[in-house]
Amino acid sequence: MSDIIVNIDENQGGFGDILFASKLIDEIKKNLLKEGKLVGNVYLTSFGQNNTFLRAMRNSGIDLEFGFNFIPTGQLNKLIESGDINPAVIIEAPTPSFGTVKCPSDQVQILSAREYSYGPYETVKLGNSYNHAESGKKEEYEVALTQDEKKRLSSYKTTEKKAVVRTGLIEELNEQGILLTSELVDLARLEQTGNQKKLTEQKEFFLQALPKKIRHTILQDQQNLSEYEENTELTFGYSHKSNRDFLHIHSGYIQSSEKNQDVFIASGQNSETLKEHLEEVIETLKEQGFSKIVYVDYDNDQEETLYDNEQPGKVYRLIHSKGIPHPQVVALNAISGPLTLASGDQSFGEAISSNKMLCYETYPHKLLLYSSYKERAEGLTEETGHALQQMSLLPDTGVKSQRREAQSLHALGVTLRTNPAIRQDITGINSSIAHNNSLAAHFINHIKPELPPISNPVDLAIIENRFESDMLPSVQYPQQLFLAIRYGNESAVKAMLKANPDALTAKDSLNNSAFIIAAQHNQYSMLKMLITAADKQDMEFSKINSPNQQFTMCHYLSPIIQNNPGIIADIFGSYQKDVAARLAIIHPKPIQKAPVQPVSVSNVGMFAQKKPEPVSAWEELEKSLQTFEDETLVMSALVVAREYLKAQQPRFESQYELVCRDCENDLELPANWVYSHVEEFQQMIGTVREHIEKTPELRQAIGTDWLPEPPPFLSERISETIFNDILQMEEEEEMKQALKPYAIVLREAFKDHPEEYGSYDEIVDMCEQELNVEKDWVTQHKSEFQEMVKIVQEGLASKQKLTPYNLDRVDQLQSGPQVTYD
Structure with a gap:
């Protein structure tokens, strides 16, 4: 038990919540490493198919300077089950979800915290100040707050080691502080x-x-x-x-x-x-x-x-x-x-x-x-x-x-x-x-007692900078090599790589390499040493910059390096041009999308500007495709263009009609295809983005900011429109009864097409672990199941945000379930 997990519910939050979680991870990690307390790692995960937050990180590189590993919740739970990740503490913050991370034992500490936002409760009754509010209204607020906190913690059944951390500066409410830098x-x-x-x-x-x-x-x-x-x-x-x-x-x-x-x-x-x-x-x-x-x-x-x-x-x-x-x-x-x-x-x-x-x-x-x-x-x-x-x-x-x-x-x-x-x-x-009010320090005080004493002699030697060559036969690769990199123990790293040169490209269960670990932890003298070793092996840059499951070494480089060619040259030597080229793709220069007419300014400060004529990015993209015979690129461009032009209507109406005709007739992709093929559409956007970034003229003409965003997965929309309301119910039994029809029907409807639903594993887990509904339940309760189908059909039809999605698979269940589980 040495790892720490920070979990956020993206259905409740926004990009500021990623930043909160990222900063919290950074402060925890820096403090525990400084004190020699951290043998494991600190991970970020989010509930909600990770579509929104992960997409933002991929598209813009936001918050990666904090050097965390982002793991989708479903994959995280599998790594916990396999023992690759062994949490001592699970932090639900700043938008706590309801027990979506598996708690493997009764020794795991759960910490739940909402960020200092007072929206969930009727704060208008309190006026502009909690301290100066009427005592009766403060008592009502405290009761509502406490009930919400208990409800959140009740989702974790396997441990009683649960606590709430109140965030903010209201001392009367025992709020512990704010996130500082x-x-x-x-x-x-x-x-x-x-x-x-x-x-x-x-x-x-x-x-x-x-x-x-x-x-x-x-x-x-x-x-x-x-x-x-x-x-x-x-x-x-x-x-x-x-x-x-x-x-x-x-x-x-x-x-x-x-x-x-x-x-x-x-x-x-x-x-x-x-x-x-x-x-x-x-x-x-x-x-x-x-x-x-x-x-x-x-x-x-x-x-x-x-x-x-x-x-x-x-x-x-x-x-x-x-x-x-x-x-x-x-x-x-x-x-x-x-x-x-x-x-x-x-x-x-x-x-x-x-x-x-x-x-x-x-x-x-x-x-x-x-x-x-x-x-x-x-x-x-x-x-x-x-x-x-x-x-x-x-x-x-x-x-x-x-x-x-x-x-x-x-x-x-x-x-x-x-x-x-x-x-x-x-x-x-x-x-x-x-x-006195550092929220990170308060979390750290909660965490430190939960981390077991470090007993492995090699771990201790690395942390205390007394690693000796006679310990090399006992080294566990790549875990202890990565530990030495995180603690900046250059002599230990040199000894390990000399004894085992292949460890330079070894990967852990998340596909992290030594280069990524050094970049994540700002160990740049260490990174320079690793690059020198790679150069001596004539290693290709693609191997050095090989991604983990989400990002590459270059994504994790700090702004001080990314923005200074001299530092890049010092660290990366003969690879400096490769790094610069990769950074140009990750962080393309701002592109002026259309010519802007000069602004005339009079002496009295009146401003006048002609609006530029609308320019369709698809026109330029289509021209560039004339010289390409790559069918995957052309197909991707058409589908991406359809979504882009759809959002631009009524402008570019004729272009939109032509693209729709090509998609539906030639490609046989209906108008709402992207809603049931979100991952494929994400890949198509990536294909088009890569084509633009590799084509200087195209990149200068249209850039990539116009590229459409993939829609949320169906699972995400259902969580937002259906589940979130149910999870606010005060009585646990009432909540389970309301969830049950949706969980069972959705599990059945998408069992053969889980990719269309999104986080299908989570709906299966909800049935089997939270609601105790076995796989064969529908065959033994056919009549009750048909009633559930009707409930779910009505519920889904009432939500406008679900209209674009293909819900035919639910309607098809009216003829009865066809159970063919693997």
Whole structure:
């Protein structure tokens, strides 16, 4: 029992939940390795056929910098049964599912946690604050919360070692904290100690973790961050719809500064809206002495000068991107100034980690989270409490009459800059949270007692850096080689590879190689040593970069390596061009999809732009296929084009009709084919993506962002529309009775076509393990089964989201089950 599993339910969550789980894994792994406590590994799995989250990771590489192994739930359970994975702790967070990971013994610890979102309960009754709510309403909330927690834990029948971890900052509810980013916490502490030399080095490190394009956009002609900061202040913000208020606050914050100002905003708002918000503060900025005001559209490589008096003076730039990956958010937090804008959970934690004065976009379901932060100022100065109250920003609705007064926002910014007591109080609050409310630290305190003492002498020798050559006959390959890599024990790795050169390409049960393990754990001097050994063996790069079950070594390389050709050259030597080529495929450069007409700007800030004529990606793709005779590629392109064009209607109507005709007549694939062949469609998308990425002209013309997303598996949609409602029932017996017809009928309907359903193994497990329904149940209960078929038909027909799916297999059961189980 040495492994740790983090499980999320993707039917309940979104991409922010992957980030939560990934960060939690990273913090657990780093801490336990540092303390020499981790012999096994930490795995991420998700319930819901893993379609949505895994697809996102494959398409964009999100969160892979945390170096985890992602395993589909069905496969994970098989690895647990075989003993390849032996969990000591199963963590259900941040969207706990109901016992979907098999618990192999009564010694496994189950930890269940919801992320600090108060939506599941009627928090509107509590108002804007839990601490200040009426006692009766707080009691109701506590009862509902406790019932939900008990229900989640009751799904695990094989162990009584179960606990709930409440997340957030409400101490009265015994919430244990929020996820922090340890690197940012360390940087903030360094800043407070005044060690300027070390601080500069660390900030330069974070700068180098940014892509070259961002570095160039920020630094322009400056050589390094120190030179840049002599004349310019950088402010970073991450938000959905609170940018207008933040720009007003920022305009007050910089009023007394004599430096240039760069404001980097990552926001989904469109360019026109951002420029309208900037227009509101232009007069104020002119009064403050700015001689030039520029809007930079980072995504489209466009720069527009909105004001220029052609006199020497300060320059103000608003740099806008519609979205940047999480590592870039962390790096920009690290190198930017004290004021920030944040939205959601992770950017909230990152702002606190980096000790920022936090303007928070407070959506209704985050009111209790922010109030628990704000109320930590109670007992401090009245000015601090008032400032924190004002720093809670409501998302902009677009209705001008509902917007906050610009003058008061500006005044708040002035106060934040000129009142050192407020800055000191906020620093105290942030530091207290960093010290006392680290959620990861709380999880680690739960985990450490559950990990058995390390008794294997070779494991201990590796961890304690006292591995000797006489231990080589006892080494278990590749497990202990990988352990030595994770702990950075280079002498042990050298000895093992010298004794067993073939171990360099050995794989574990998840198909991980030594190269992947080194990349996952940021052991880059170790990776360089492995690459040198591979080079001496004249190993092909395809072998070095051989994937595990999901990703390659290159996927796991950290941003600091991916964004710096010099570091790539140092580590990979003769393979550097191979690595660069692979990274270009994994992270293609942004492609401008259609020509953008120049924007005309008048002196009063009115913007006008002609809309570009619509361009069909299929037209360009079809042209490129004229020189190819690959039937698989052509078939894939047609099916992908049909789904793409369908979403574009009524544009490209004639093209859509032609493609539909080819698919249905020539390929004999009906209109809803992709809904019952999700995995095949995923492969088709991959085939088309690879063709585009290998064709420079095509990649430049259309890129890959237009490629359609596969639909969810039928199992995922049924979980979302049917099962989730049933699983909310308070009585377990009532819940089982409601699940039973669906589980039995779906098991029977898709027994010969499990790939059409999706997570078919889970429906079988539900029947046999949760509901105690044996395989031959239907032959002994034919009449009852027919009644169940009718119930399921009515239930499925009532859900609009299930309309595109082929449910004929359920209808065919009306003639009676045909049991032919293997």
